[in-house]
Amino acid sequence: MNQPATANPFAGMKSRDALRETIVRWLLRLGTFFIVAVTVAILAHIMVKGAPVAFRSTWPFVNVQFLTELPSTLHVIEDVKGGRIEVEVNRADQVKAQLGDAFHSETTISYSGGGILGPIVGTALLVTVSISIALFLGVACAIYLSEYARHGNPLIEWVRLAILNLAGVPSVVFGLFGLGAFVLTAPVFVDVPADRSVFAIPLGFTTLSFEGWDTCVLSGGFTLAFVILPVIITASEQCLQAVPQGFRETSMALGATRWQTIRYSVLPFATPGILTSSILGIARAAGETAPIMFTAALAFKDKLPWQKDLPPLPADASIFAHWEQSVSRFLGIFTESVQALPYHIYTLAAKIPQNEYSERAQYGSVFVFLVLVASLAASSVLLRKRLRAKYRW
Amino acid sequence: MSADSTAKTTPPPVVQVRDMDFCYGASPALFGINLKVKYRRVTALIGPSGCGKSTLLRCINRMNDRVPSARVTKGEVLVKGKNIHDADVDLTQLRKQVGMVFQKSNPFPKSIYENVAYGLRIHGEKNKSVLDEAVERSLRQSALWDELKDRLNANALALSGGQQQRLCIARAIATLPDVLLMDEPCSALDPIATLKIEELMHRLAQEYTIVIVTHNMQQAVRVSDYTAFLHLGKLVEFAPTAEFFTNPLEKLTESYLRGTFS
Numbered sequence: 001m002n003q004p005a006t007a008n009p010f011a012g013m014k015s016r017d018a019l020r021e022t023i024v025r026w027l028l029r030l031g032t033f034f035i036v037a038v039t040v041a042i043l044a045h046i047m048v049k050g051a052p053v054a055f056r057s058t059w060p061f062v063n064v065q066f067l068t069e070l071p072s073t074l075h076v077i078e079d080v081k082g083g084r085i086e087v088e089v090n091r092a093d094q095v096k097a098q099l100g101d102a103f104h105s106e107t108t109i110s111y112s113g114g115g116i117l118g119p120i121v122g123t124a125l126l127v128t129v130s131i132s133i134a135l136f137l138g139v140a141c142a143i144y145l146s147e148y149a150r151h152g153n154p155l156i157e158w159v160r161l162a163i164l165n166l167a168g169v170p171s172v173v174f175g176l177f178g179l180g181a182f183v184l185t186a187p188v189f190v191d192v193p194a195d196r197s198v199f200a201i202p203l204g205f206t207t208l209s210f211e212g213w214d215t216c217v218l219s220g221g222f223t224l225a226f227v228i229l230p231v232i233i234t235a236s237e238q239c240l241q242a243v244p245q246g247f248r249e250t251s252m253a254l255g256a257t258r259w260q261t262i263r264y265s266v267l268p269f270a271t272p273g274i275l276t277s278s279i280l281g282i283a284r285a286a287g288e289t290a291p292i293m294f295t296a297a298l299a300f301k302d303k304l305p306w307q308k309d310l311p312p313l314p315a316d317a318s319i320f321a322h323w324e325q326s327v328s329r330f331l332g333i334f335t336e337s338v339q340a341l342p343y344h345i346y347t348l349a350a351k352i353p354q355n356e357y358s359e360r361a362q363y364g365s366v367f368v369f370l371v372l373v374a375s376l377a378a379s380s381v382l383l384r385k386r387l388r389a390k391y392r393w
Numbered sequence: 394m395s396a397d398s399t400a401k402t403t404p405p406p407v408v409q410v411r412d413m414d415f416c417y418g419a420s421p422a423l424f425g426i427n428l429k430v431k432y433r434r435v436t437a438l439i440g441p442s443g444c445g446k447s448t449l450l451r452c453i454n455r456m457n458d459r460v461p462s463a464r465v466t467k468g469e470v471l472v473k474g475k476n477i478h479d480a481d482v483d484l485t486q487l488r489k490q491v492g493m494v495f496q497k498s499n500p501f502p503k504s505i506y507e508n509v510a511y512g513l514r515i516h517g518e519k520n521k522s523v524l525d526e527a528v529e530r531s532l533r534q535s536a537l538w539d540e541l542k543d544r545l546n547a548n549a550l551a552l553s554g555g556q557q558q559r560l561c562i563a564r565a566i567a568t569l570p571d572v573l574l575m576d577e578p579c580s581a582l583d584p585i586a587t588l589k590i591e592e593l594m595h596r597l598a599q600e601y602t603i604v605i606v607t608h609n610m611q612q613a614v615r616v617s618d619y620t621a622f623l624h625l626g627k628l629v630e631f632a633p634t635a636e637f638f639t640n641p642l643e644k645l646t647e648s649y650l651r652g653t654f655s
Contacts, residue, residue, distance in 0.1 A: 150461050246499035250561070253456060254512040254568065255489035264515065265501055 043370075050367025053360055066115040066364055070302060071344070074113030074357055080104045086357075088113050110352045111300060111344070112361040116368060121304055122217075122338030123286055123372075126296060129221025129334065130228065130285045135278055137225065138232030142274075145233070146240040147262055167230035172290040178223025179294040184212040186219070215337045217305065220296020227291050228281035235277030239270040272387040279380040283373050289342040297343040299351065305336035341369045404432040405474065407572055407602045408453055413468035415448060417460065422448050423626045426468070430572070430619075435594060435603045437617035437634065439610060441649070444623040446606045450574050453477075453604065454491040455484060473571060489516060492565035496577040498557035500549035500564070505532075505541055508549045508560055512568040527567050534600070535563035536593055555586025559593065566601065573597065575605040579612065591616050610650065614638055622646050 054063050075092040077085045079102040087095050089108075096103050141163075149156045185198050193200040193209035200209040213219045243266050251261040289297075306329060313321055348362040408430035415423035423445045430436045438446040448457065452470055455477060457463045469476045477487055489512065500508050509528045510518075518524060528545070532538040537559050541552075549560055558578055565573060575594075579587040594603060594616045607613050613620050613634065620637040622629045622645075630637065630646045641647045 152461075244499065246495065246497055247501060249456070249459070249495060250493075250499050250501070250564075251511070251515075252459065253454060253488055253493035253495075254515065254564070255485040255487075256515040257485055260515045264511070269502065 046363065046366050046370060049359075049363035050370075053364030054367050054371075063115075063364075067120070067368070068117050069115030070118045070304070071111045071116060071300065071339070071361075072114035072302075073111070074109045074361075076107045076109065076357065078104045078106070086113070107355075109355065109357045111348060112352070112358045116341070116344060116361075116365050118301055118304060118339040119341040119344040119365065120368070120372070122297070122340040123342070123369075125217045125305065125333065125338060126220050126224060126292060126340055127282055127285050127376075129217055130224035131278060131282055133222060133225035134228045134232050134281055134285075135274075138229050138281075139236050139274060141229075141233045142236035142240055143262060143267075146237045147258065147266065163230050163233050166226070167234075170290075171227060171288050174223055174227050175291040175294045177226070178219055178291055182213050182219035182222050183215055183295055185210050186213045186222075188213065213335065215294070215296055215298075217296055217334045217336060217338055220292040220338075220340075221334075223291045223295045224285040224288060227288055228284050231284065232274075232277050232281050235280070236270070236274045239273030239277070240266060242273065243269045272384045275380055275384045275387070279377045282376050282380070286369075286373050286376070287342055289340075289346055292340055292343060296337055297340045298337050299339075299343070299347045301337065301339050305333040305338055306330075308332055308336070341365060341372075345369065406430055407432050407473060408604065409471040409474075410449070410452070411468050411471065413452065413470060414466045415445075415452060415457070416464060416466050418462040421466075421626065423452075426628050428621060428628060428631060430602060430604055433598060433600070433602055434618040435598050435605060435616050436619045436621065437613035438604065438606045438621050438623060439608070439613050440623035440629075442608070445626045446623050447576055449623065450576055450604060450606050453572065453574055454488050454493055456493065458484070485516070489568045490570050491572045491574060492568065492570035493574040494558070494561050494565050494576065494578050496580055498554060498561050498581065500552070500557050500560050502548060502550050504546045505549050505552070505560060506545040509563050509567050511564060516568065531563040531567040534566055534597065535559045536589065536596075537563055553586070555582050555589055558582060558586070558590060562590075562593065562597075566597070571602060573601045573603045575603065577606050577608060580608065587612075610638075622649065624649070 054066060055061060056063055072088050075087050075089060077087065077092065077095050077099070079085075079099050081102070082104075085095055092106065096106065145156065145159065149159075184196070187208050187210050189206045190209045190211070191206065193207055194211045197209045197211035200207050200211075247265040247269070248261055251265040252258075256264070308329060310325060310329065313325060345362060345365050348358055348365065352358055406429035408428070410426050410428040413423060413426045414421060415426075426449060428436075428449070438449060440446050451457045452465065453472065465478060469478065471477070472487065472491060475482065492512075501511065503511075506528055509531050510524045513524055513527055518527075529538060529542075532541060537556065540556065541547075549557065552560060558581075562573075562575075562578070579590050582590065591612065594605070597603060598618075605613075605616065607616075617634045619631065620634045621631040622637070622643075624645060630641060630643045632642070637646070638650065641650060
């Protein structure tokens with residue numbers, strides 16, 4: 001009562017503690033902000049440099065040529081006044097003839113003309129094949145580990161160790177594995193085994209020859225599938241474990257078999273999470289370069305995978321023949337080698353002399369690549385949201 | 394044990410546990426259990442935490458099979474006269490005929506209809522009218538039909554806790570089991586919801602044989618015809634509920650009922 005009213009009973013005691021608190025808080029905050037800054041810097045740089053390549057200021061606002069044409073060699077013809085004309089190889093001579101005496105010089109820049117449809121299609125195919133294989137194998141493995149395997153089984157511990165190690169394998173090693181396993185030794189049915197066949201099993205009507213699939217979408221897709229498998233297994237298993245045990249108990253108590261329980265009371269509720277993990281898988285598979293270098297990707301290809309020269313069918317060909325050809329054309333897509341976006345970017349950045357034209361193609365490709373991956377991720381997030389609303393608990 | 398005195402005039406026991414020992418790995422959980430569950434009567438299993446009453450309940454539909462290393466080491470469990478550990482017993486058929494309701498109400502995050510129809514669907518029933526009929530019957534029997542008949546397609550998780558537990562009962566009786574096992578079905582419910590479930594059990598006992606685990610002695614008095622008291626893995630006393638609570642034969646039972654348990 002007698003104390004002056006200004007005395008603070010809660011006054012802080014040690015200024016050193018307060019100082020330490022401030023320093024730590026700012027260190028942590030700066031660390032976090034630095035990460036954000038780096039991300040923004042990368043994205044902004046690519047936006048500024050890449051968006052002008054992919055978009056136009058006039059209708060239809062996107063650079064149609066860039067998105068719908070195959071890459072080609074760019075010819076830049078300079079006249080005596082310093083004016084520059086960009087043309088593709090077919091029109092180069094015509095332009096030069098028109099210029100006549102005004103012609104000054106001609107520069108060619110590989111891969112930088114045309115568009116990037118080939119790489120887009122190739123990446124889409126590789127991602128589709130790899131995610132299908134990885135989801136099937138990964139979810140199967142996760143279900144086995146989570147629902148069937150018994151805890152404490154030493155074999156299961158080895159399996160887990162193997163998955164962990166698989167996640168740590170450098171991607172170039174996966175590439176070499178894919179080269180050895182899929183490109184050179186995977187089994188195919190052939191009439192006559194090739195000389196390089198590792199061994200062949202005659203089956204009478206045909207021969208199962210281990211002579212590899214060659215560099216193609218299938219080889220690359222399988223290789224990429226193994227790259228993303230650990231991510232998918234680990235995440236899927238966590239999602240399965242997150243489904244309440246009560247669902248399993250109830251289902252079993254109603255007389256369901258283990259598989260019925262998984263099929264109707266576990267898997268539907270784990271699916272949203274599994275899809276999330278597949279987003280990570282898709283982004284990873286789309287971005288990997290090393291695994292496809294030896295197994296699927298070409299630096300340059302002037303055809304889309306379905307543009308194949310099949311012999312024309314006779315006029316009186318049966319419906320069956322047409323159908324057969326369509327099927328073989330479709331299946332042929334997966335046995336073609338392709339261009340892929342990450343490898344195309346690598347080629348543009350590291351394999352050709354750099355100038356403003358190659359840089360333009362580079363940034364454009366990177367920008368489109370980012371937009372594609374982002375929209376894939378976004379659509380998966382939307383799908384997951386809808387499934388969550390349906391199967392929340 | 395006087396529970397057997399009327400055995401000759403009533404149907405044979407639906408569930409019979411004979412001299413059963415049960416172990417989790419190396420640690421024994423139940424010793425020499427003998428129990429006869431009467432046809433269309435409610436049998437309550439009471440006892441302190443960890444006495445093995447839930448384990449005993451889960452022996453009756455072999456839910457303990459889910460626990461690795463858990464097994465019956467001696468004796469046998471007969472349901473409808475058949476030893477359920479025989480090699481020719483199909484677990485899915487056993488569990489179809491011995492339904493179970495768990496402590497935590499755990500409806501699937503599906504529609505009310507799908508929850509009730511689940512058991513029939515996994516047993517291969519595809520006929521819509523059969524399913525409709527079974528859903529209506531089960532919901533009526535579990536006193537939910539009038540409340541829910543207009544929203545059978547609503548998500549079961551939107552129901553209140555008590556409704557969810559009654560839905561779980563409806564789900565368990567949809568396959569027309571002979572025995573209904575209930576593992577502390579009211580322990581997570583408020584008194585009013587508990588009362589509803591207890592009323593329900595009285596009505597269900599006319600058509601089903603019920604075994605209920607409860608840690609609430611008053612509940613055992615209210616709902617059961619027979620009471621079994623377990624302590625440290627042993628069945629101490631088993632008697633008609635009225636006798637059990639008014640005139641226990643065992644000293645241990647008496648001290649448990651009085652609450653002077655050491």
